[in-house]
Amino acid sequence: MLTEKDITPYLEERRGDLLRFAQLQLGERQRAEDVVQETLMAALNGGKGFERRSQVKSWVFGILKHKIIDEIRRSDRERRLGDIAPEGDEVLVEQLFNRHGFWRGETRPSRWVDPDESLENRQFWQIFEACLTHLPDRTARVFMMREILELETKEICANLGISTSNCWVILHRARLGLRHCLSREWFEEER
Amino acid sequence: MMNCKHATRLLSESLERRLGPVEKGMLRLHTSMCSGCRQFGVQTRELRQICRAYTPMEEAEDDRDEDRQGR
Numbered sequence: 001m002l003t004e005k006d007i008t009p010y011l012e013e014r015r016g017d018l019l020r021f022a023q024l025q026l027g028e029r030q031r032a033e034d035v036v037q038e039t040l041m042a043a044l045n046g047g048k049g050f051e052r053r054s055q056v057k058s059w060v061f062g063i064l065k066h067k068i069i070d071e072i073r074r075s076d077r078e079r080r081l082g083d084i085a086p087e088g089d090e091v092l093v094e095q096l097f098n099r100h101g102f103w104r105g106e107t108r109p110s111r112w113v114d115p116d117e118s119l120e121n122r123q124f125w126q127i128f129e130a131c132l133t134h135l136p137d138r139t140a141r142v143f144m145m146r147e148i149l150e151l152e153t154k155e156i157c158a159n160l161g162i163s164t165s166n167c168w169v170i171l172h173r174a175r176l177g178l179r180h181c182l183s184r185e186w187f188e189e190e191r
Numbered sequence: 192m193m194n195c196k197h198a199t200r201l202l203s204e205s206l207e208r209r210l211g212p213v214e215k216g217m218l219r220l221h222t223s224m225c226s227g228c229r230q231f232g233v234q235t236r237e238l239r240q241i242c243r244a245y246t247p248m249e250e251a252e253d254d255r256d257e258d259r260q261g262r
Contacts, residue, residue, distance in 0.1 A: 017247045018247065020247060021247035097195060101196035102194050102195045103227040103228075108227035109228075109231045115237045128241065128245065147243075167207075168207055168208075169200075171203055171207065172200045172204070175235050176199060178238060179234050
């Protein structure tokens with residue numbers, strides 16, 4: 001069984017990873033620092049009793065997600081932004097579809113080989129993060145709120161002060177972009 | 192026929208809301224003929240699974256060893 005002595009250095013080592021994620025989600029360094037600090041405190045108090053560090057890992061990330069959600073809900077900072085035409089997206093759409101709106105030959109999706117196996121691969125996750133950060137900022141944030149923090153679209157729209165249809169457009173662009181990036185950078189290499 | 196840009200938008204929205212019967216019919220017709228959009232539909236769902244599995248903390252090699260021994 002793990003003790004506080006095992007967990008403390010482990011959490012310190014992972015602090016940078018947590019911070020990077022929180023900053024992507026919250027945009028500001030200071031807010032990210034605060035949330036990570038709270039998470040580490042909570043983790044230290046409750047992390048004893050686990051058998052393996054990998055269990056601690058998903059548990060700590062779960063705490064961080066909740067703290068980020070609380071912070072998003074608490075703050076109305078996001079609300080000023082209003083509807084946007086997702087930045088940089090027209091370029092992506094033109095890159096993927098021809099002028100009639102059909103897939104260009106080279107961007108047409110083809111089967112991903114064994115995606116489940118990729119989840120076990122460290123390099124896959126590095127590419128996944130790179131693809132996420134490659135999306136326009138606001139697009140990435142809406143997508144992560146939806147798919148990683150697992151908030152409902154309704155709440156995301158309300159929080160960001162954007163309309164539901166704008167939210168759907170942003171999610172569509174995010175999925176197009178991320179899918180394309182993962183195919184190009186990871187799955188096609190395996191073929 | 193509905194184009195791929197429109198079809199992928201509906202496929203993405205089907206994860207957010209229930210599509211209407213007309214939308215569903217048009218989408219089914221499109222994907223029956225378009226392998227690219229069929230794959231897009233499958234992969235947006237896979238993308239959701241990938242996101243649920245994501246933890247940003249990089250795993251050190253010894254975590255894996257430890258895990259294997261622990262199993």
